[in-house]
Amino acid sequence: MLSLTGSSIGQYKQDVANYILTYRDIAVKEMERTGIPASIKLAQGILESGAGK
Secondary structure (H helix, E strand, O other), X not given: OOOOOOHHHHHHHHHHHHHHHHHXXXXXXXXXXXXXXXXXXXXXXXXXXXXXX
């Protein structure tokens, strides 16, 4: 379970934003190839990797 408090929430939000910026183009290409929405691919990646950590 992920527990976030205080400044760690702000850091996590920044990590998520950075993850999206890093992987959005790949997610869109995968969406075009597979039909799975880029938002779903990104969300799954964020959850599985802890926003790239």
